[in-house]
Amino acid sequence: MSDTLPILDSADAPHIATNETIINIDDLSFSYDLGKTNTLRNISLEIPKGKVTAFIGPSGCGKSTLLRCLNRMNDLVDTAKVTTGKINILGQDINASDVDAIELRKHVGMVFQKYNPFPKSIYENVAYGLRVQGIKNKSILDQAVEESLQKSALWSEVKDRLNDSALGLSGGQQQRLCIARTIAVKPQIVLMDEPCSALDPIATARIEELIAELQQEFTIVIVTHNMQQATRVSDRTAFFYLGELIEYADTQVIFGNPSKKQTEDYVSGRFG
Amino acid sequence: MPPESASSANPFRSLSRRRQIRDGATTGLFATFTYIVLACAVVIIGKICFDGLPVLFKAEAPFVNTEFFTKKTMTLNQFYTAEGEMVRMDNDDYLAFKESNPDAVIKDHKAFSYAGGGIVGPLVGTMMLVIVCMSAALFIGISAAVYLNEYAKKGRALNAIRLSIMNLAGVPSIVYGLFGAAFFVHSPFFPVFTHTPDLEKALFTIPLWPTDGYLSFQGWGSSVLAGGLTLAVMALPVIIAACEESLKAVPKGFREASLALGATKWQMIRTAVLPYATPGILTASVLGITRVAGETAPIMFTAAVAGKDKLPWEDAKGSGLYWLSDMMTQSVQALPYHIYVVTGKLPDDPALKDMQYGSVFVFLLLVIGFAMISVYLRARFRNKLKW
Numbered sequence: 001m002s003d004t005l006p007i008l009d010s011a012d013a014p015h016i017a018t019n020e021t022i023i024n025i026d027d028l029s030f031s032y033d034l035g036k037t038n039t040l041r042n043i044s045l046e047i048p049k050g051k052v053t054a055f056i057g058p059s060g061c062g063k064s065t066l067l068r069c070l071n072r073m074n075d076l077v078d079t080a081k082v083t084t085g086k087i088n089i090l091g092q093d094i095n096a097s098d099v100d101a102i103e104l105r106k107h108v109g110m111v112f113q114k115y116n117p118f119p120k121s122i123y124e125n126v127a128y129g130l131r132v133q134g135i136k137n138k139s140i141l142d143q144a145v146e147e148s149l150q151k152s153a154l155w156s157e158v159k160d161r162l163n164d165s166a167l168g169l170s171g172g173q174q175q176r177l178c179i180a181r182t183i184a185v186k187p188q189i190v191l192m193d194e195p196c197s198a199l200d201p202i203a204t205a206r207i208e209e210l211i212a213e214l215q216q217e218f219t220i221v222i223v224t225h226n227m228q229q230a231t232r233v234s235d236r237t238a239f240f241y242l243g244e245l246i247e248y249a250d251t252q253v254i255f256g257n258p259s260k261k262q263t264e265d266y267v268s269g270r271f272g
Numbered sequence: 273m274p275p276e277s278a279s280s281a282n283p284f285r286s287l288s289r290r291r292q293i294r295d296g297a298t299t300g301l302f303a304t305f306t307y308i309v310l311a312c313a314v315v316i317i318g319k320i321c322f323d324g325l326p327v328l329f330k331a332e333a334p335f336v337n338t339e340f341f342t343k344k345t346m347t348l349n350q351f352y353t354a355e356g357e358m359v360r361m362d363n364d365d366y367l368a369f370k371e372s373n374p375d376a377v378i379k380d381h382k383a384f385s386y387a388g389g390g391i392v393g394p395l396v397g398t399m400m401l402v403i404v405c406m407s408a409a410l411f412i413g414i415s416a417a418v419y420l421n422e423y424a425k426k427g428r429a430l431n432a433i434r435l436s437i438m439n440l441a442g443v444p445s446i447v448y449g450l451f452g453a454a455f456f457v458h459s460p461f462f463p464v465f466t467h468t469p470d471l472e473k474a475l476f477t478i479p480l481w482p483t484d485g486y487l488s489f490q491g492w493g494s495s496v497l498a499g500g501l502t503l504a505v506m507a508l509p510v511i512i513a514a515c516e517e518s519l520k521a522v523p524k525g526f527r528e529a530s531l532a533l534g535a536t537k538w539q540m541i542r543t544a545v546l547p548y549a550t551p552g553i554l555t556a557s558v559l560g561i562t563r564v565a566g567e568t569a570p571i572m573f574t575a576a577v578a579g580k581d582k583l584p585w586e587d588a589k590g591s592g593l594y595w596l597s598d599m600m601t602q603s604v605q606a607l608p609y610h611i612y613v614v615t616g617k618l619p620d621d622p623a624l625k626d627m628q629y630g631s632v633f634v635f636l637l638l639v640i641g642f643a644m645i646s647v648y649l650r651a652r653f654r655n656k657l658k659w
Contacts, residue, residue, distance in 0.1 A: 071532060078425045102536050110532035116525030118544060129533035132543065178529070185533055 022189060022219050023047035023070060028085035030062075030069055035083045039065050042085070043245045045238055052211060052220045054234035054251065056227060058266065061240040063223045067191050070094075070221065071108040072101040089189070106133070109187035113194040115175040117166035122149075122158050125166045125177055129185035144184050151217075152180035153210055172203025176210065183218065190214065192222040196229065208233050227267055231255050239263045317636075324633025327626045340390045340630055345579055345605065348388030350623050351381040360623060362388040386579050387614050387627045391634060396583055397496070397604030398638070401575060402565045404500025404600070409507040410557055416508070417515030417553075422541055441509035445569040452502030453573035460491045462498075465597035467590055485594055495601040496584065499575020507557075507564040514556030518549040551653035558646035562639050568608040576609035578617070607635045 023046070030040040040062045047053045055063035065074070069087060072094060074080040086093050094104055106129075117125045124131075126145040135141060145162070149155040154176045158169070166177055175195060182190055192211070196204040211220060211233045224230050230237050230251065237254040239247045239262075247254060247263045258264045265271055286292060328337050349366040352358055354377035361369060363383075369376070416437075424430045456462065460475040469477045469488035477488040492498045522545050530544035531537075564570070580587075580603070588599035614627045 073528065073532065076528070076531070078427075102534055105532055106534040110528075112525060112528060112532075114525055116523065116529045118526060118529070119548065128530070128543070129535075132530075132533060132535040132539045181529075181533065 020049040021046040022049035022090060023221070024088040025066075026086045026088070028066075028069070028087060029083040030065060030074070031081050031083050032065075032074075032077060032079060034079045034081050038083060039243050040069070041243045044085075045245060045248045047219065047221060048236065049219050050215065051235040052215050052222060052233050053236045053238065054230040055221065055223045055238050055240060056225075056230050056254075056266075057240035057246075058271070059225075060242075062243040063238075063240045064193055066240070067110075067193055067221060067223050070189070070191055071105050071110050073110065075101055106185055107187050108189045108191060109182035109185055110191045110193065111175070111178050111182050111195050114198050115171060115178050117169075117174050117177050117181070119165065119167055121163045122166050122169070122177060123162040126180050126184050128181060133185075148180040148184035149177075151183055151214065152176045153206065153213070154180055170203070172199050172206055175199060175203070175207060179207075179210065179214070183214065187218065189219045189221065192220060194223050194225060197225060204229070227255070227269075239266060241266070320629060320632050320636060323625060323629035324636075327630030328633060341395065341634075342392055343390030344393050344581065344583075345386050345391065345610070346389040347386070348384040348623060348627070349381065350384070352379040353377060354379070360388075364389075382621075382623070384618055384621065384623055386610070387618065387624045391607070391610065391627075391631055393580055393583065393605040394607040394610040394631065395634070397576070397606040398565065398608070400496045400584065400604060401500045401503060401571065401606055402561065404496055405503040405507060405564065406557075406561050408501055408504035409511050409561060412504070413508050413511030413557065414515050414553060417512045417519060418541060418546075420512070421516050421519040422537070422545065437509050437512055439509075440505075441513075443506075445506065445567050448502055448506045448570040449573045452498060452505070452570055456492055456498035456501055457494055457574050458491060460489055462492045463487050463489045464492065464601050465590075465594045466490075467594060483594075485590070492601050494573070494575055494577070494603040496575055496604055497600045499571040499604075499606070502570045502574045503561075503564045503567065506567065506570055507560050510560035510563070511557045514560060515549070515553050518552030518556065519545060521552060522548045551650045554653070555646045555650040558642055558649070562642040562646075565642075566608055566635070566639060568612050571606055571609060572612075575604055576606045577603045578605070578609070578613045580605050607631060607638070611635065 025043055025045050025047075028040060028043045029038045031038050043066065055067060057063050068074045069082070070089070082095050087095065089104070089108065092099065118128065120128075123145055126148050127141045130141055130144055146155060146159075149158060154173060157173060158164075158177075161168075166174060169177060175198075179190075179195075196207050199207065208229065211222065214220060222230075222233065234251045237249065237251045238245055239254060239258075239260075241262055247258055247260045249259075253259075254263060255267050258267060328340060329335055330337050343362065347363040349361045349363060350358065370378075420430065420434065424433075460473055464487075465480070465485055466488050467485045469486045470490045471477070474488045474490035477486040477490075479486055526544040526548065527540055530540040535543065568576075584599045584602040584604055587602055588595050590598055611628065611631050614624055614631065618624060
């Protein structure tokens with residue numbers, strides 16, 4: 001949706017303050033090998049609340065790495081380390097020693113590149129996040145499952161077969177199920193790591209519509225390889241190259257009138 | 273058409289007869305060796321079935337020789353009647369026969385220990401050993417594999433641990449037997465619940481009020497527990513390796529999705545990893561355990577005896593925990609050891625053949641049964657949990 005100008009956006013969703021920052025990355029450097037080489041170097045950016053922010057850049061530029069820093073998914077890598085800087089989410093440094101990554105991830109959900117529903121029923125997939133939080137009450141779960149599936153525009157397609165395996169769904173449906181599963185936990189931020197790269201154009205279009213709707217309620221950070229997608233879905237765009245943030249501005253600016261040469265070369269398709 | 277004109281017209285005619293012969297000979301050689309292996313398999317299985325089946329089955333109803341499965345092992349008596357007819361009798365039948373026919377002529381009487389009766393003792397013993405082995409090996413093996421694969425930090429230390437576990441797989445089985453004897457059988461660190469502690473062996477005893485029993489650290493002696501655990505130690509490397517493979521086969525996406533939804537590490541492992549690794553774990557583990565259950569050397573010094581008149585639960589004293597403890601610290605007969613006894617320890621005689629091949633045949637059935645169970649489990653889980 002290239003017409004999501006900030007002004008229109010705030011008119012559409014007046015409950016979201018337009019200028020509030022929800023994620024504040026300050027001079028972040030990150031290494032996958034205990035600091036020998038930095039995969040990300042001195043990145044500073046502020047992600048506004050209630051907007052869609054896109055990370056673009058050629059492969060290996062660090063955009064996915066940065067995304068995975070935001071919910072500490074990189075904790076899975078033994079040798080990963082934040083070498084300098086801070087990430088503040090909702091005003092809290094998420095790498096502080098008293099931050100529990102489990103609690104953080106309840107607030108910062110993630111949708112992955114390859115749709116990865118569990119080989120369980122559709123219902124159990126959506127209820128998973130609540131179940132691991134210890135919610136056993138059937139009516140609460142039922143309600144959350146229905147609500148999340150409705151929000152992810154899947155309810156009408158699956159409401160008669162909630163107990164069927166999620167793997168019987170099409171690729172696009174599986175990815176929307178993964179989105180439903182993520183928002184069932186009611187995070188404030190949803191991270192999406194190339195959510196459409198394994199999908200066909202029609203399924204992609206549906207996910208993009210969905211992103212526009214979810215924006216009413218969640219702050220979305222999306223990594224994408226597809227520049228058209230970034231122009232369609234995002235309000236702000238950050239361009240990364242070789243682990244550095246080259247330019248970060250409103251999406252129209254990045255694609256219409258970028259201030260850096262590298263950005264212009266990339267968005268006009270001269271490399272990457 | 274005359275062959276000359278055909279060959280002169282054929283541009284692809286073979287030029288070298290020798291090359292063809294060499295090729296044919298190579299193929300023939302490889303085929304021959306393959307068929308030699310096949311012949312070995314057929315001869316082994318055939319011989320066992322040929323000699324074993326008549327022991328298990330009989331011509332009249334119920335067609336199965338149930339006594340072979342329900343009788344305890346006992347001495348086999350062989351003698352000739354006055355008419356020169358050869359008779360073989362289990363000891364109980366022989367004693368009854370002598371009592372009812374006190375003046376029957378018995379010539380050339382021979383007695384073969386352990387070669388008569390049935391194999392209920394060895395069967396029960398092997399089952400108990402397998403149960404102890406399986407419980408311990410699965411629990412410890414899966415835990416270790418989960419730790420190595422999911423928790424431990426990758427690096428030199430982890431590689432060293434893996435290497436030493438894998439090295440355990442190469443240790444000869446008799447070494448496990450010796451280890452088991454020293455550790456589980458003779459060392460006094462393992463406690464038993466008993467009313468009559470062996471004060472000479474016991475390190476110390478803890479009286480258990482209000483019962484009049486003791487928890488006595490006197491070691492397990494040659495017993496089901498000692499033997500089963502020795503087998504478990506031996507099965508561990510195989511089980512750990514198999515579990516790790518199964519865990520590695522679970523897609524990374526499941527783990528990431530689970531964590532991203534706010535699961536703790538253990539919740540992730542329990543709900544998003546282990547369920548999908550179970551088919552592989554069970555299949556490989558059951559096969560691994562079957563393999564060690566057939567070992568003789570590890571149980572020779574730790575659990576097995578040549579003959580025993582009572583089954584473990586018949587011999588166990590006390591009640592409740594004491595009964596269980598006493599039962600598990602009984603020595604038992606076991607199929608592989610029984611086969612060893614009736615084949616290797618007794619002087620060779622045609623009279624032993626039935627017991628030898630009957631036991632081997634049952635043992636083979638047991639192993640095949642376990643393999644089938646593992647295949648069945650895998651198929652069942654695969655259908656339920658495939659991705």
